[in-house]
Amino acid sequence: MNTLLNTLHRRSFVKSLIASVPASSLLHGDVKDTKGRHLLYVANPGIRNYVEHGGVGITVFDIGDGYKFVKRIPTWDVPEAQKPENVKGVAASAKSGRIFVTTINRMMALDAVSGKKLWDNTYEGGCDRMAISPDGKLLYTPQFEGPKWHVVSADDGKVITTIETKSGSHNTVYSLDGKRCYLAGLKSPNLSVADTKTHKVLTTVGPFSNVIRPFTVNGSDTLCFVNINGLLGFEVGDIKTGKKLHRVEVEGYKQGPVKRHGCPSHGIALTPDEKELWVVDGANNTAHVFDATVMPPKQSASIKLRDSPGWISFSIDGRFAYSSTGEIIDASSKKIVAALRDEAGRDVQSEKMLEIVVANNKVVAAGNQFGVGMKR
Secondary structure, three states, X not given: OHHHHHHHHHHHHHHHHHHHHHHHHHHHOOOOOOOOEEEEEEEEOEOOOOHHXXXXXXXXXXXXXXXXXXXXXXXXXXXXXXXXXXXXXXXXXXXXXXXXEEEOOXXXXXXXXXXXXXEEEEOOOXXXXXXXXXXXXXXXXXXXXXXXXXXXXXXXXXXXXXXXXXXXXXXXXXXXXXXXXXXXXXXXXXXXXEXXXXXXXXXXXXXXXXXXXXXXXXXXXXXXXXXXXXXXXXXXXXXXXXXXXXXXXXXXXXXXXXXXXXXXXXXXXXXXXXXXXXXXXXXXXXXXEEEOOOOOOEEEEEEEOOOOOOOEEEOOOOOEEEEOOOEEEEOOOOEEEEEOEOOOOOEOOEOOEEEEEEEOOXXXXXXXXOEOOOOO
């Protein structure tokens, strides 16, 4: 299986990467060398602060070798008899070659290849799931469910300014062109859209039927797809008009109790080609696939997982879906083809992971933790 996975991934990566560079080069870096080593970086503990799902640190896996464990990059030391802080987000930049990790209190920058720590700062109100600008210069970093986002210099971690939404700052997505940043809070049914030049909120999308949880946007900045409290499924918003367009409920499955997040669907992602929308189902340990070429998207498949999922994202080329349960899903066949295990043989689970491509000891491409559409 590993040999087949290897061959399929490498062939498809070269073809799809060449086709996608014009649309996605701002996000992933201008990739000239497609022969690099494709690695999956997984920040731990990425399921609350549960060390049983991969310990503490960034675990690195070789995508081209069947997701075999490569190494562990140390992050924070945990004093004896104390619990580690929950990791809240991960971001990387091909422009700078850096990877960034947030916990409920702080954010750290590391060299993605060597693992060297570059800076480690705490922030007023803590940190949540951040996003990095396509040029790798800015991080929009939410407080931990607070009233503000910090706009942070990726170079040294210093705060440049703040944006106050009073929405319970939580999740963040940068647009492909870098001109907008989308800000969602746990206390608001509206998605705020910030101008990244002025660092001011331009407009909002919504209100949706409940407060926004995970969300994603398409590459042309016309549509957003949001999970909300109380809904097994998602809602669709028109970014241009600011109106809610559709409510889509998962069919054939009952909405039941979930392990975490208190939200039936806590995880949503577009495939890079925007043909499919994937949504998780925490109660039924399932990922549901929707045809996104029609509007509203139409349910087309479901995939059973080994545990309760709380996030979903994709490889850069879109061939593989990454479930927070640590399972790797072939996006075409909808079959699970691998499962992450660390150096101790533990099943690794994390809601914070992304792909990085390294060639000649340099980062040449970096994915993101969100399933953002790549069509322009």
